[in-house]
Amino acid sequence: MLSYIVRRIAAMIPILLLVSIVIFLFIRILPGDPARLVAGEDASAETVALVRAELGLDQPIVRQYLIYMGKLFQGDFGYSYRSHKPVAELMANRIVPTAQLAFSALIWAALVGIPLGVFSAINRGRWLDRSIMVVSVSGISIPAFWLGILLVQFFCVRWGLLPSGGYGGVKNIVLPSLTLGAHVVATMARFGRNSLLETLRQDYVRTARAKGAREWQVILKHALRNALIPIVTMSAMQLGFMLGGSVVVESVFAWPGVGRLLIASVTERDYPVIQACMLLFSFTFLFINMVTDLMYAIINPQIRLDS
Amino acid sequence: MSKRLIEVKDLSIQFRSERSWVTAVSRVSFHIGAGETVGLVGESGCGKSVSSLAIMGLLPDRRTCRAQGEILYEGRDLFSCDRESMRRIRGNRISMIFQEPMTCLNPVVPVGKQIAEAIRLHNRPDRREIDARVVSLLAMVGIPDPKGAAKRYPFELSGGMRQRVMIAMVMSCSPQLLIADEPTTALDVTIQAQILDLIRGMKEKSGAATLMITHDLGVIADICERVIIMYAGQVVEEAEKFELFDHPAHPYTAALLKSIPSLSNKGKKLYSIRGSVPSPGSIEKGCVFAPRCSLAKPRCLAERPELRDIAGGHLCRCWEVD
Amino acid sequence: MEISSAAKRKNARERIDSPLRRILRKVASNPTGVASLAFILFLILCVAFPGLIAPFDLAAPDYDHTLEGPGLAHLFGTDEYGRDIFSRVIHGAKYTLQIGLISVFAGAFVGTVLGVTAGYYGGLYETVVMRACDVLLAFPGMLLAIGIIALIGTGTWNVVIAVAVYTVPIFTRIIRGNTIELKNLVYVEAARAIGLKDRWIILRHILPGTFSVAIVYITMRIGSAILTGAALSFVGFGAQPPTPEWGTMLSSGRNYVVTAPHVALFPGIAIFLTCLAFNLLGDCLRDALDSKIAE
Numbered sequence: 001m002l003s004y005i006v007r008r009i010a011a012m013i014p015i016l017l018l019v020s021i022v023i024f025l026f027i028r029i030l031p032g033d034p035a036r037l038v039a040g041e042d043a044s045a046e047t048v049a050l051v052r053a054e055l056g057l058d059q060p061i062v063r064q065y066l067i068y069m070g071k072l073f074q075g076d077f078g079y080s081y082r083s084h085k086p087v088a089e090l091m092a093n094r095i096v097p098t099a100q101l102a103f104s105a106l107i108w109a110a111l112v113g114i115p116l117g118v119f120s121a122i123n124r125g126r127w128l129d130r131s132i133m134v135v136s137v138s139g140i141s142i143p144a145f146w147l148g149i150l151l152v153q154f155f156c157v158r159w160g161l162l163p164s165g166g167y168g169g170v171k172n173i174v175l176p177s178l179t180l181g182a183h184v185v186a187t188m189a190r191f192g193r194n195s196l197l198e199t200l201r202q203d204y205v206r207t208a209r210a211k212g213a214r215e216w217q218v219i220l221k222h223a224l225r226n227a228l229i230p231i232v233t234m235s236a237m238q239l240g241f242m243l244g245g246s247v248v249v250e251s252v253f254a255w256p257g258v259g260r261l262l263i264a265s266v267t268e269r270d271y272p273v274i275q276a277c278m279l280l281f282s283f284t285f286l287f288i289n290m291v292t293d294l295m296y297a298i299i300n301p302q303i304r305l306d307s
Numbered sequence: 308m309s310k311r312l313i314e315v316k317d318l319s320i321q322f323r324s325e326r327s328w329v330t331a332v333s334r335v336s337f338h339i340g341a342g343e344t345v346g347l348v349g350e351s352g353c354g355k356s357v358s359s360l361a362i363m364g365l366l367p368d369r370r371t372c373r374a375q376g377e378i379l380y381e382g383r384d385l386f387s388c389d390r391e392s393m394r395r396i397r398g399n400r401i402s403m404i405f406q407e408p409m410t411c412l413n414p415v416v417p418v419g420k421q422i423a424e425a426i427r428l429h430n431r432p433d434r435r436e437i438d439a440r441v442v443s444l445l446a447m448v449g450i451p452d453p454k455g456a457a458k459r460y461p462f463e464l465s466g467g468m469r470q471r472v473m474i475a476m477v478m479s480c481s482p483q484l485l486i487a488d489e490p491t492t493a494l495d496v497t498i499q500a501q502i503l504d505l506i507r508g509m510k511e512k513s514g515a516a517t518l519m520i521t522h523d524l525g526v527i528a529d530i531c532e533r534v535i536i537m538y539a540g541q542v543v544e545e546a547e548k549f550e551l552f553d554h555p556a557h558p559y560t561a562a563l564l565k566s567i568p569s570l571s572n573k574g575k576k577l578y579s580i581r582g583s584v585p586s587p588g589s590i591e592k593g594c595v596f597a598p599r600c601s602l603a604k605p606r607c608l609a610e611r612p613e614l615r616d617i618a619g620g621h622l623c624r625c626w627e628v629d
Numbered sequence: 630m631e632i633s634s635a636a637k638r639k640n641a642r643e644r645i646d647s648p649l650r651r652i653l654r655k656v657a658s659n660p661t662g663v664a665s666l667a668f669i670l671f672l673i674l675c676v677a678f679p680g681l682i683a684p685f686d687l688a689a690p691d692y693d694h695t696l697e698g699p700g701l702a703h704l705f706g707t708d709e710y711g712r713d714i715f716s717r718v719i720h721g722a723k724y725t726l727q728i729g730l731i732s733v734f735a736g737a738f739v740g741t742v743l744g745v746t747a748g749y750y751g752g753l754y755e756t757v758v759m760r761a762c763d764v765l766l767a768f769p770g771m772l773l774a775i776g777i778i779a780l781i782g783t784g785t786w787n788v789v790i791a792v793a794v795y796t797v798p799i800f801t802r803i804i805r806g807n808t809i810e811l812k813n814l815v816y817v818e819a820a821r822a823i824g825l826k827d828r829w830i831i832l833r834h835i836l837p838g839t840f841s842v843a844i845v846y847i848t849m850r851i852g853s854a855i856l857t858g859a860a861l862s863f864v865g866f867g868a869q870p871p872t873p874e875w876g877t878m879l880s881s882g883r884n885y886v887v888t889a890p891h892v893a894l895f896p897g898i899a900i901f902l903t904c905l906a907f908n909l910l911g912d913c914l915r916d917a918l919d920s921k922i923a924e
Contacts, residue, residue: 014772018764029780074905114629125370137912141904142854143876145863146897149883172460203410210367210405211425211476220412221424248860252883262772263864266779276777282767301415302462 001304004297012290022041024068026278027271028061030189056117072279078272081263087276091258097167098257100244101249104173105181110235113185117192117231122219124197132189139186144245148179148252157300165254180245184238192231227298238284238294311379312484312516313339313362315399318376320357322587328373329588331357333378333540336614339484343518344510346531346548348524348563352583354540355520359486362518363403364393375500399429402477407488408469412461418472419445419457421532425476444475449504467498471505474607478509485510486518491526505528524567528552539585539595542614545622556623558600602627655917662913665906665919673902675722683716687873696889705895708878709834709885715893717873718899724785724867724874728858732792733850735843739793740800741843742835747801748808749831759805762798770795771857778866785874789865792854803846811838841918852904859900875900 024105035052036043042052053056056067071078077087122134155175156164162171199205208222247259254260258277265273297303320332339345347355357366364385366372372610378385380401384462385393399476405411413421420442426432432440438457448471461469470490477485487506491499507530510517519531527534527548534551536544536559542555556562562580582599590598597607606626657663675682685703699706705714739787747758765773774791781787810815812835814898820830861867870877875896880892 014760015763015767018760019767022764026776026780071801087646125703137908138901138905139907141852141856141901143859143897143900143904145860145861145876145880145881146893146900149879149893149897153886154892157890192673199759202415203405203407204479206365207405207411207473208413210398210403212394212396212428214425219415223378225415226413238892241769246770247771247775248864251864267865274358274776277770278768278776281769281772284768287774301460305463 001046001220001296004303005294008290008293008297010303011288016283020069020279021065021283023234024065024280025277026275027238027253030271037128047133047210058062065130075083075275077279080273081270082268082273083266090273091276091280092255094256094261097255098172098246098259101176101180101255101257101259102244104177104240105184106239108177108180110182111236113188114192114231116185116189117194118196118224120189120193121200122195127151129193134195136186140190141181142182144179144183145248145252148249151179152176152252165252167256176249176255179252180242180249183245184242188231188235191234192227195230195234196227197222199223202226211298217248229296232299233292233296236288240288241283243285311338312341312342312343312381313518314377314379314459315362316377316379318358318374318378319359320354320361320368320374323371328629331339331482331587332361332463335537335540335542336540336560337545339516339518344519344530344532345520346534348519348522348527348538349533349537350522351537352584352587356488358568359403359488359520362484363397363401364388365403385458395399395429396403396424398477398481398482399480401482401486402482402489403419403486403488404470404473404477408466408473408492409495409613410475411436412469414461417460418456418460418464418469422457422607423473423474425479429480431498439477440479445472447478448472448475448509449501450475462572467493467502470494470498470502474502474505474509476515478515481513482515484516484518486520488520489522490494490522492523496629501559506530535543536563539590540587541595541624544623547615547620550618550621551614554618554621556621556628557596558618559596563615580591594624631858632835635845650912652917659916661909661912665910665913668902668906669715669910669911672722672726672842672906675719677916679720679723681717683711683713685716687712687717687720688871696885697890698889705898706889706891708882708892709889714878717790717878718875718895721875721878721896721899722903724862724872725855725859727785728789728792728867729855729903729907732789732858733796733854735789735855736796736801737843737847737850740797743797744804745808745831745835745839746799747803747813748826749835755805758801762801764797765798766802768795770853771860774857774861775866777859782868783869785862785868785872788858790860791861792858796850796854799850799880800843800846801915801917803842807839807842808835810836843913848907848914851911852908855904855907889894 035048035057048071056064075088077091079085080087080090083090096295097182116132116136137249152164152175155162164175166172196253200219202223205218205223208218210239213222246257247262249255250257250259251263256279262272262281264270265277315337316337318332319330319333321328321330324328332467335354335358337345338348339466345358349355359422360366361374362378362380362385367373374386376386380396388396412418419438419441422444423437426437428438441457442453445456450456450468450471456464461472464472474490485506490506491502494502502524506517506519509515517530519526521527531548533547534545535542536551536557538559542558544551544555545553546556551560552564555564559580562578565578566580568577581600585598591621593608593610594600594603594612597603601606604627610626612626614622617623617628635709679687686791689712691707694703694707695711696893697703697707698712703713703715705718740871743758747755753866768776768889773795774788776789777794778787815868817830817834858867859874859876860880862874863880865880869875870881878896879893879900882889883895885892
């Protein structure tokens, strides 16, 4: 088991390196001269040359990469083209809001979505199943940003119950979390239903019934126990995808997270910030995927014991 | 006449297929006496497994599967039993083991716990008693190191071992009837013999009746006392084992026996029955076997023959036999 | 021998039916499938003949009637310039279908080619392709799309490219796995044994086998492509105003949530219904394919 963990972590390292290389090359692929971008449109040739030397852009590319990686490890993500502030500082207090948003959405989506999927599967073909599935397919078809606007319209404009944006208290996180989680609830309900239906088809469920187990025991102790394995790992993966979705939701609700920073920096062509955000997101995503794999290995005895 | 444990009367089962209902079993009747070992023989799709699921009350729900007739267990019709009564009989008085030992056990629960569950569903002994009983059951079915084996997960055991665990589980409540649906088909030949010996030993020790479902006549010859032959959802012949092998009456049975390759037929072409098994519901009139039968006459294609007693308990469904 | 007449008819029908016909029939028998298909056909009409369906010109402002709610004259109301929202929504269908269909089909095509060749030929080529996919898949789809937009700029076609690019590795992985399975099947071994050329084997044996998997994934991705595309437009990376792309319309409509909520409502409904139609159709197709496999 320990060897599996080590191997899995080791497998992630080459990808991390590749991703860092790709992101590093990002600026270099762009048309135009990065040094000029920093120096400004009307800077003189000498200023641009000075800036270039300062940024280390006159060095061979491999050396540049190594310097870049070295700085990363020290927490130096470069300086924003716009504000000339250290990127790390810009990102620092935005990580927590994004994390809060993503986690809260995941929790409520899992708590609601998985039971919905289970009830759907148990009542297969009947009214409850059909209605849950209708709601689910709508949930995955609805654009998150539109849902956010609708929610704002009802809960803020009409009923005045919740704030339309901003960050601060529990009231602020309700609507963004609902919006971000909507798609995930629907996905989990569908997936949970399929997973459980698949499990109920298995031979060992028939064995449980043949033993004389009560139906609720068959579903809980035999079917669900197995169906939950892929469901739990799938939920962890959803967390990763919500990182992407959070970008849009943060826009709708003026939520001060990393996503909003990314969008602003793309609009302003603030490349160091874009690079740092992409790096952060991808590393987080890869990390979540790795944790998901490890979790799966722990829950599934076949992998846990079979080293 | 010994007490009849199970009496199946005019059992018919239909399955839903797209727009219509397809008949899988058509007016099947047979009985199993207490302590008797009966073999149910037929090719895949002849309805033998489905009939046994009906006895266990494990047919799919009414939307996809309909059943008519009676299944009397000690005089009570199982079809009219409520769910809780049926549940108390299942696994307790009537037990069943299935064909695929590789997938029949819950992969995330240790095997000892699964056997313990079988015991706990129908009894209320305390924890230590159950544990002891599990270990003794595992030992009884010939699993080495039963204490250690109880903690193992199914994937850590071979196919033969898993089938032994299934047998242990099934015998844990000392059932009166054991239904074995092709228990050895998925196993290696050498293991097959071991498992059959095990089943024979178990049934002799416990005095349970056994319904052995198989397509392998060798297994029948080995273990059974009476044999029922099914074809395309109907019983076509029923007889005591030796009577059947010595004097097969129905053309299908005769053909089956002829198909068994034998070492003494060296150099001769292997015999096979021409044609193929009809799809369910495709033959509406006449004898189901007629299209493939070498003795078929016009009457056979027009009227379905009845199951008749041709010689002291030897039943046959054929116009050409008397 | 008396085979029932019903069975005879069934046999005859099976001979005439191609698998495609059977699938189409299954979809046709499902009311949600038919409704979705009808809606999608209507959208295609909107793309082909927007002028016929839209009552007003999409760009003509009418400053006397700005921000009017839905009514008889303007079905969906008017926006801040007095333009008819219904007409703009009809014209906007083009961009949504562009993003949804072109990007996914392009991504699926490239992904399938890469996947089949990587799975079949293996070796260094496969390793390189799979590592590249790993890198691309290290980003959640939306973020990869944003990164690409940062690289190539904004605009509808750039959104199409961005969505297509993040679709490619998804298909490459799936199809490669499928190809490896198929490659090991006995009939492929047999084909190689009798000396068939690789290209022939791929085209005639492997590609058709990946077809059903590809179709399933395509149906699953169209909906999410539409949503991602609309989201990118919403944050300003797609079509710019005054282009009547639905996401862009929602973005400008957002400013009027309090005073004129209808401006943001209808483009949103359009995106929702389009996505719903494709998802339902996809579900329907998948059920039809599944039961064909189950048969």
